[in-house]
Amino acid sequence: MMTAWLGLALGHSAIGSPLCVNELAPSNLSSLQAADDSTPDWVELHNASDEPLPLEGFGLSEDPAGPFAPLAGSAAARGFVVVTEDDLGFGLAATGDRLAMQAPDGTISVISFGPVEPDHTLARTTDCCTGDCWIAQHVGTPAQTNVPQRWIEVLAAGSTVRTAPTAAEDWTELGFDDTAWATAPAGQDGAGPQQHARIVVTLPAAQRLALQLTYRDGVVVWFDGVEVYRDNIDAELGVAPTAAHEDKAEAWIGSLHPATDRDEVLIAVYAATATEDTLARFDLQLQAEVEP
Numbered sequence: 001m002m003t004a005w006l007g008l009a010l011g012h013s014a015i016g017s018p019l020c021v022n023e024l025a026p027s028n029l030s031s032l033q034a035a036d037d038s039t040p041d042w043v044e045l046h047n048a049s050d051e052p053l054p055l056e057g058f059g060l061s062e063d064p065a066g067p068f069a070p071l072a073g074s075a076a077a078r079g080f081v082v083v084t085e086d087d088l089g090f091g092l093a094a095t096g097d098r099l100a101m102q103a104p105d106g107t108i109s110v111i112s113f114g115p116v117e118p119d120h121t122l123a124r125t126t127d128c129c130t131g132d133c134w135i136a137q138h139v140g141t142p143a144q145t146n147v148p149q150r151w152i153e154v155l156a157a158g159s160t161v162r163t164a165p166t167a168a169e170d171w172t173e174l175g176f177d178d179t180a181w182a183t184a185p186a187g188q189d190g191a192g193p194q195q196h197a198r199i200v201v202t203l204p205a206a207q208r209l210a211l212q213l214t215y216r217d218g219v220v221v222w223f224d225g226v227e228v229y230r231d232n233i234d235a236e237l238g239v240a241p242t243a244a245h246e247d248k249a250e251a252w253i254g255s256l257h258p259a260t261d262r263d264e265v266l267i268a269v270y271a272a273t274a275t276e277d278t279l280a281r282f283d284l285q286l287q288a289e290v291e292p
Contacts, residue, residue: 017103018049019058019075020128021111023140024099026092029119030210030254031140032082040084041091043099044142047075048128055081057104062090064100064110080143094118119210119252138287139210139254148292151210155201155286158187161269167196172222172268187214187283193273194238195280201265206288209256215249215271215282222268229253237270 023044025031032042043060047053053075059068060083069088075081085091092099098112113122121140124133125148138151162181170176178198184190186197203209213221218232229251258265271282 017053017058017107018047018128019053019055019101019103020046020048020124021060021099021101021109022046022080022127023121023123023137023142023146024092024111024113024116025121025140025142026097026113026116027094027118027120028140029252031119031121032084032142034084034086040086042082042084042142043088043092044123045071045075045081045083046124046127047077047079047081050077052077052079059102060088061100061102062092062097064098064108066102068100068102080145082142119254138289139208149289150292151287151289152204153285154203154206154209154288155199155267155284157283157285158185159199159284160184161186161197161199163190163195163197165190165192165194165196171196171198172227173225174266187281189279189281190271191279193276193278193280195269195271195282197269197271197282199267199284201267201286203258203263203265203288204290206258206290208254208289209258209265210287210289211253211256211267212285212287213251213253213269213282214284215251216278216280217249217273218271219249219251219282220270221253222266223253223256224259224266225268228256233270233272238272 025042028039028041034040055071055073058071061068094116096114098110100108100110102108119139121137122134123137123146125135125146127146137149160183162178163184164181220233221229269282271280273280
């Protein structure tokens, strides 16, 4: 949730313009990925009119006094345009910041906001609404209409997983038989410096999932057999190359989409430490977005 204040000054959009800043992502981790696999801050603009709107003459800045990064192209009728920090030449501070938009006639509107949690956005609900209608969204909805989200926890920290120090090549696949593996709560030290773990989660009717992960040194994560996250582990699964994170690292893996033909998902985790005398450890939590 949003952890501090969010205030608006000088109107919800540039006076006389149907264009508004509709959503902000100062702490993007998964909602939008650039071509180089980075996850830049982004800003969503919405054209609230029934006609296409040229963006020439509009600009964005962290400082109401400018200078303003010029916008280009056009916004379709009732359409959305997403610009990233790479487009603008500046990012937004997740600890709190402000964003000013200048209209072609020189009118300036300003949005001020407080701290934003990792992988959350601030969004107008409904699009281009005015007044006290901003909400915090987990992951966010770039280039889509803003609707209230409802997230529920479907896997708590410390949940029981099936685990083994070694595994066959197909251990990350859905059909792998792990009944011979030991069971243990996640979050505890494993039996050695390398740990393989699997957990099958039964879901409600979820639209998307978000995984929060903590681990020691290095980790790889698969979702329904597809790798979705890797940190400090080489292509060949082995010890972590370096003791990069000492005791605990954190990751958010958002916008995971479950299959529509079944109500279960498989999460497989390989955790490893950099030294043989340090035990592997990881923990995970899974949230599901359901209908409001």
